[in-house]
Amino acid sequence: MLLNFFSMKTTLSSRGFTAINAMLRPDFEIFFEAIQNLYDKEENPNGTFPLNVAENKLMWAVMKEKIESITKNKEIPDWVSNYTSALGSPSFRVVLAHFMTKHLTKCPMDPHKMGVSAGATAVIEMTSLLLGEKGDVVVFPAPCYPVYRQDIGNKSELERYDLVTHHNLETIVDEPNLSIEDLDQTLKKLQSQNKRFRMLVLTNPDNPTGGLYSIQKIEKIANWCILHGIHLIVNEIYGLSIIDTKHSEIAADYKTDRPFISFATVMHEKQSDFLHLWYSLSKDFGVSGFRIGLVYSHNEDFIKAYNNYNAPNMASNYAQWIMEEVLKDDTFVKSYIKENQKLLTESYILVVKSLKKLDIPYVPSRGSLFVWADFSKYLVENTQAAENAFWMKIYKNTGILLTPGEGFGHTKFGQFRVVYPSVCIDDLAVALGRLEVELLNECI
Numbered sequence: 001m002l003l004n005f006f007s008m009k010t011t012l013s014s015r016g017f018t019a020i021n022a023m024l025r026p027d028f029e030i031f032f033e034a035i036q037n038l039y040d041k042e043e044n045p046n047g048t049f050p051l052n053v054a055e056n057k058l059m060w061a062v063m064k065e066k067i068e069s070i071t072k073n074k075e076i077p078d079w080v081s082n083y084t085s086a087l088g089s090p091s092f093r094v095v096l097a098h099f100m101t102k103h104l105t106k107c108p109m110d111p112h113k114m115g116v117s118a119g120a121t122a123v124i125e126m127t128s129l130l131l132g133e134k135g136d137v138v139v140f141p142a143p144c145y146p147v148y149r150q151d152i153g154n155k156s157e158l159e160r161y162d163l164v165t166h167h168n169l170e171t172i173v174d175e176p177n178l179s180i181e182d183l184d185q186t187l188k189k190l191q192s193q194n195k196r197f198r199m200l201v202l203t204n205p206d207n208p209t210g211g212l213y214s215i216q217k218i219e220k221i222a223n224w225c226i227l228h229g230i231h232l233i234v235n236e237i238y239g240l241s242i243i244d245t246k247h248s249e250i251a252a253d254y255k256t257d258r259p260f261i262s263f264a265t266v267m268h269e270k271q272s273d274f275l276h277l278w279y280s281l282s283k284d285f286g287v288s289g290f291r292i293g294l295v296y297s298h299n300e301d302f303i304k305a306y307n308n309y310n311a312p313n314m315a316s317n318y319a320q321w322i323m324e325e326v327l328k329d330d331t332f333v334k335s336y337i338k339e340n341q342k343l344l345t346e347s348y349i350l351v352v353k354s355l356k357k358l359d360i361p362y363v364p365s366r367g368s369l370f371v372w373a374d375f376s377k378y379l380v381e382n383t384q385a386a387e388n389a390f391w392m393k394i395y396k397n398t399g400i401l402l403t404p405g406e407g408f409g410h411t412k413f414g415q416f417r418v419v420y421p422s423v424c425i426d427d428l429a430v431a432l433g434r435l436e437v438e439l440l441n442e443c444i
């Protein structure tokens with residue numbers, strides 16, 4: 001690329017030159033086209049169903065009403081128009097710590113151990129910048145959220161390593177397959193290539209599988225990381241988007257009962273400089289446009305460094321104030337979480353019922369906004385091109401835009417992610433009806 005750069009006439013830096021063609025996601029262009037033509041029962045019955053971007057629209061009406069009551073009834077505090085601490089507004093961090101303790105982590109959280117940035121994206125980028133050297137490796141159990149690659153790579157120049165733990169998703173039973181043996185082997189492999197295994201990132205609940213690691217497994221992994229001087233970061237961005245696995249329509253899919261237990265409890269016990277937590281309001285509260293994410297760490301140097309480097313990534317004070325007012329209302333937050341989980345479960349059930357009818361394998365989800373499903377039986381051949389062609393065919397024939405499997409780092413073609421709460425349940429039912437007709441025809 002650098003050779004290319006020197007032979008080109010460009011006004012940009014080498015980084016800028018690389019960025020010209022470095023698409024964030026292969027499905028973004030078509031997503032922005034699809035949202036111009038959304039399905040509407042009355043107005044646009046032939047419209048589209050973008051089920052590819054991780055957004056939860058199910059509770060927006062409730063959140064909107066709450067935000068409107070704040071902006072109508074409360075005086076905007078003067079600090080909103082000023083610069084504030086680069087770690088995030090102090091009053092917001094106090095409320096965040098209270099909210100997390102009460103609703104997410106259920107263990108004491110200290111506002112001084114927190115850094116707030118413009119969404120988890122910025123938090124991931126900052127964390128990579130402060131913990132890794134150029135060329136260091138960040139390991140992700142695959143399949144995994146594709147954009148981690150850019151978040152850790154674009155500026156910090158860290159490398160993504162997809163640790164493949166399975167080929168067929170049916171082998172994921174009960175929790176993600178990652179084992180200590182997998183980690184030992186990966187460490188050896190990277191060492192033999194003279195690469196440094198610097199960070200391990202777990203997403204819990206997982207994107208895209210919706211799997212939930214048991215806290216015992218996470219603790220074992222944390223011990224392994226501390227022993228080897230590897231940073232372990234758990235991304236709990238979907239920590240409150242939990243499925244009711246005891247619901248009678250899906251209970252048979254789960255062998256064990258597993259509540260979400262936050263990694264913060266392990267961090268609190270171990271007080272290690274190698275353990276960190278990411279969170280964001282984008283998903284659990286359906287406000288990805290507000291751009292509020294955070295990192296939590298007991299590593300004092302890390303938080304000091306974060307404070308000194310976070311200025312370009314700070315979240316807007318106005319957004320922080322609004323969410324401070326929302327999150328300090330415990331009664332609202334409690335009922336929001338409960339209702340959100342109920343709606344998520346209802347939409348989730350609809351998707352898995354359709355998949356069962358079509359005999360499409362999927363990973364039973366315990367949380368997140370996704371169903372990860374294996375459509376490989378519909379591919380005309382076992383190639384990336386065939387996977388892409390199937391993805392486009394579904395979009396053209398039904399208006400449904402799935403998240404393409406490319407970039408998740410798995411080994412089997414034909415796997416797609418369904419983001420079921422990105423449309424209301426009535427529209428989801430129409431979309432799934434179309435998918436069933438399309439794919440049942442396919443089998444004739």
Ligand SMILES: Cc1ncc(COP(=O)(O)O)c(C=O)c1O
Pocket residue numbers: 054118119120121122145203207235237280281282288292293
């Ligand atoms: C696992 C994971 N991390 C981070 C993000 C980015 O979140 P944010 O909108 O807060 O930057 C996403 C968004 O899809 C995600 O799924």
